[in-house]
Amino acid sequence: MERYYQKDIECVSREEMIALQNERLVVQVKHVWDNVPYYRKKMEEKGVTPDDIKGIDDLYKLPFLTKDDLRDAYPYGLLGADLKDCVRIHSTSGTTGKRVVAFYTQHDVDLWEDCCARAIVAAGGTNEDVCQVAYGYGLFTGGSGMHGGSHKVGCLTLPMSSGNTDRQLQFMTDLNTTIICCTPSYAEYLAESIHERGLRDKIKLKAGIFGAEAWSEEMRHDIEEKLGIKAYDIYGLTETSGPGVAFECSEQTGMHINEDHFIAEIIDPDTLEVLPEGSQGELVFTSITKEGFPLLRYRTKDITVLTREKCSCGRTLVKMKKPMGRSDDMLIVKGVNVFPSQIEAVLLENGYPANYQIVVDRVNHSDTIEVLVEMTPEIFSDSLGKITEMEKNLVSALKAMLGIYAKVRLVDPKTIARSEGKAVRVIDKRKI
Amino acid sequence: MAINQITVFLENKAGALLNVTKILSDNKVDLRAINIAETADYGLLRMITADNALAEKVLKAESLIFTETPVLAIAIDDKPGALSEVLEILANESIDVHYMYSIFGHQNGKAYMIMQVEDAEKATDILKAKGIVIAEAKDLQIG
Numbered sequence: 001m002e003r004y005y006q007k008d009i010e011c012v013s014r015e016e017m018i019a020l021q022n023e024r025l026v027v028q029v030k031h032v033w034d035n036v037p038y039y040r041k042k043m044e045e046k047g048v049t050p051d052d053i054k055g056i057d058d059l060y061k062l063p064f065l066t067k068d069d070l071r072d073a074y075p076y077g078l079l080g081a082d083l084k085d086c087v088r089i090h091s092t093s094g095t096t097g098k099r100v101v102a103f104y105t106q107h108d109v110d111l112w113e114d115c116c117a118r119a120i121v122a123a124g125g126t127n128e129d130v131c132q133v134a135y136g137y138g139l140f141t142g143g144s145g146m147h148g149g150s151h152k153v154g155c156l157t158l159p160m161s162s163g164n165t166d167r168q169l170q171f172m173t174d175l176n177t178t179i180i181c182c183t184p185s186y187a188e189y190l191a192e193s194i195h196e197r198g199l200r201d202k203i204k205l206k207a208g209i210f211g212a213e214a215w216s217e218e219m220r221h222d223i224e225e226k227l228g229i230k231a232y233d234i235y236g237l238t239e240t241s242g243p244g245v246a247f248e249c250s251e252q253t254g255m256h257i258n259e260d261h262f263i264a265e266i267i268d269p270d271t272l273e274v275l276p277e278g279s280q281g282e283l284v285f286t287s288i289t290k291e292g293f294p295l296l297r298y299r300t301k302d303i304t305v306l307t308r309e310k311c312s313c314g315r316t317l318v319k320m321k322k323p324m325g326r327s328d329d330m331l332i333v334k335g336v337n338v339f340p341s342q343i344e345a346v347l348l349e350n351g352y353p354a355n356y357q358i359v360v361d362r363v364n365h366s367d368t369i370e371v372l373v374e375m376t377p378e379i380f381s382d383s384l385g386k387i388t389e390m391e392k393n394l395v396s397a398l399k400a401m402l403g404i405y406a407k408v409r410l411v412d413p414k415t416i417a418r419s420e421g422k423a424v425r426v427i428d429k430r431k432i
Numbered sequence: 433m434a435i436n437q438i439t440v441f442l443e444n445k446a447g448a449l450l451n452v453t454k455i456l457s458d459n460k461v462d463l464r465a466i467n468i469a470e471t472a473d474y475g476l477l478r479m480i481t482a483d484n485a486l487a488e489k490v491l492k493a494e495s496l497i498f499t500e501t502p503v504l505a506i507a508i509d510d511k512p513g514a515l516s517e518v519l520e521i522l523a524n525e526s527i528d529v530h531y532m533y534s535i536f537g538h539q540n541g542k543a544y545m546i547m548q549v550e551d552a553e554k555a556t557d558i559l560k561a562k563g564i565v566i567a568e569a570k571d572l573q574i575g
Binding site for chain 1: 437439441442443448469471473474476478495496497498499501530531548
């Protein structure tokens with residue numbers, strides 16, 4: 001039987017949800033206008049005032065925010081509350097030079113942890129569970145978000161943070177972990193280590209909640225099979241709070257967005273037009289309850305589809321499909337859009353391991369793409385012919401999926417670095 | 433009749449072969465024969481060792497990828513035409529030879545050809561019927 005953390009809101013009627021969103025949006029826009037000069041200026045430039053926003057049907061009138069805005073406004077430009085009321089910050093990795101700092105009031109932390117708790121309960125979590133949080137703790141939102149959610153559910157929380165696989169496995173077996181939270185690539189690594197050490201019979205895992213990376217349906221099946229668990233997706237971003245913006249239920253066909261806190265829209269990333277339900281496009285979020293960092297119409301760069309089809313779990317919250325990846329992750333090779341998750345799906349379908357790396361280069365003014373895959377005992381043979389045949393089949397399958405030729409290179413096992421946080425899937429050597 | 437060959441995956445990079453031979457020599461595994469088949473990106477090191485169980489244990493400990501395959505060690509006279517004679521017998525029976533290499537150090541005026549063939553059992557019977565000697569593990573000092 002499906003269980004809920006906040007059934008009243010998770011299963012609310014559409015009419016009531018719209019009424020709640022209307023009310024919260026009007027208040028939030030007024031709050032931002034009064035407290036965030038950076039956004040007020042944007043509204044003024046567009047000729048919009050809070051009086052123009054009477055409900056969610058007027059959302060389209062508001063200006064967008066992008067990651068560039070967040071960088072321009074660093075650090076305090078988009079702060080929506082007095083600093084004395086803020087209790088915490090989190091920050092994105094800043095590896096692309098675009099560090100983002102988000103502020104949280106105690107109220108923000110509380111609501112965010114509720115969202116994470118909804119995800120844990122949807123994955124079957126109760127106060128009898130042992131929840132091992134193997135997301136990084138610190139500036140990254142993953143660790144503290146799931147930690148707080150786990151507390152709210154009443155799970156015995158193991159605040160492991162990422163890395164130190166030996167210790168992870170020791171606690172997992174000694175303390176009978178039932179729910180693991182980490183990135184999907186680390187889940188693969190844990191599964192591999194459990195297999196190698198013959199610990200499969202010693203683990204009590206029943207579910208995993210995996211996020212912070214784009215991952216394929218094939219990878220889900222692979223992890224579920226290797227660990228004997230149900231693997232649930234979770235979605236979020238530092239800009240809106242962290243994990244728990246959307247979460248998966250028992251149906252595992254997409255993630256329910258916590259619409260009482262976040263209004264979702266899908267836009268065409270080129271024309272910026274709002275697209276009708278069911279269209280694929282860029283996901284845009286408006287935070288309607290956040291105090292510290294109240295972003296309106298924030299462009300996530302995630303490409304996905306929203307659906308309001310009835311869900312068997314009973315939740316009425318809109319569902320988003322697993323994003324193919326951030327448009328930041330999307331590669332353009334020979335003019336073709338390539339998502340690492342597409343390559344991952346082909347690899348797993350063809351019996352290759354999920355640990356891979358994509359190297360893009362430009363040779364004689366032409367793009368090249370090479371997929372490095374580790375050789376495994378399962379696909380190895382004493383016959384060059386058999387291995388070559390498998391490689392050829394993989395190249396054909398990649399070509400069918402991507403529309404371009406990708407070279408496959410088989411490499412020694414364990415030569416592609418295992419990630420303990422977000423995996424480095426792509427090396428782009430092009431100097432454009 | 434067949435003896436077992438170990439095939440190791442070698443990524444094409446400097447020191448890859450040395451890595452394997454060092455692992456084996458450090459563990460005192462004698463090699464009876466080796467052969468390499470290569471593509472631009474990787475190679476297959478095929479070998480007959482004096483102690484497969486030990487070889488596999490140490491290769492596994494180093495996370496190398498390998499597989500074991502039965503092969504025939506065919507004794508032939510060390511003289512012109514001897515190999516052709518064997519190949520002709522197999523060709524007449526339409527038995528494919530997938531790959532072949534010769535062994536180090538021969539005895540009794542014989543050389544040994546390591547062959548991976550389509551149907552090892554049939555090949556063994558046919559060759560034996562024609563008086564060709566197929567070596568057994570002890571002939572090659574394989575423990």
